[in-house]
Amino acid sequence: MHIATYFLVVHVLAKGHVNNMNNHELNDKFKPFVRNDIHKWSIFWQFPFYITFWPRVALGCLNTFLVALLTMLFMIGVDIEKPHLDISPTRKALIKFVVGWGSRSQLFISGMFWYNLEYVSSGEGNYKKWLGPEWKPEW
Numbered sequence: 001m002h003i004a005t006y007f008l009v010v011h012v013l014a015k016g017h018v019n020n021m022n023n024h025e026l027n028d029k030f031k032p033f034v035r036n037d038i039h040k041w042s043i044f045w046q047f048p049f050y051i052t053f054w055p056r057v058a059l060g061c062l063n064t065f066l067v068a069l070l071t072m073l074f075m076i077g078v079d080i081e082k083p084h085l086d087i088s089p090t091r092k093a094l095i096k097f098v099v100g101w102g103s104r105s106q107l108f109i110s111g112m113f114w115y116n117l118e119y120v121s122s123g124e125g126n127y128k129k130w131l132g133p134e135w136k137p138e139w
Contacts, residue, residue, distance in 0.1 A: 014041070063106050066102070071098060074091050
């Protein structure tokens with residue numbers, strides 16, 4: 001199963017990246033946008049990803065199911081024609097909490113984390129060569 005996932009991701013879905021890895025003319029033309037980590041796409045570098053891929057898919061499906069189930073439970077007895085009249089502040093708070101918790105857990109399951117970083121640019125990075133002369137940096 002893990003080997004099949006590796007071949008699906010690297011050799012089917014990312015085939016364009018792998019094929020253009022040695023195209024120096026194309027890489028020079030779009031230098032800021034070129035992937036420089038393709039050499040780490042081997043099955044040995046990506047092994048932790050392949051082990052956890054299918055369990056994360058299953059957890060993501062379970063998480064989506066639980067959020068939908070809890071939201072439907074909190075909506076029992078609400079008139080579909082006029083939901084704004086029937087939803088109490090308590091129900092709104094419960095639904096907001098469940099959906100917020102479910103969204104954050106879905107992002108965590110899919111491998112996304114939140115970091116509070118502040119980036120202050122020193123002005124480097126003139127992309128006018130690639131994005132056109134009318135491009136202006138926004139710092």
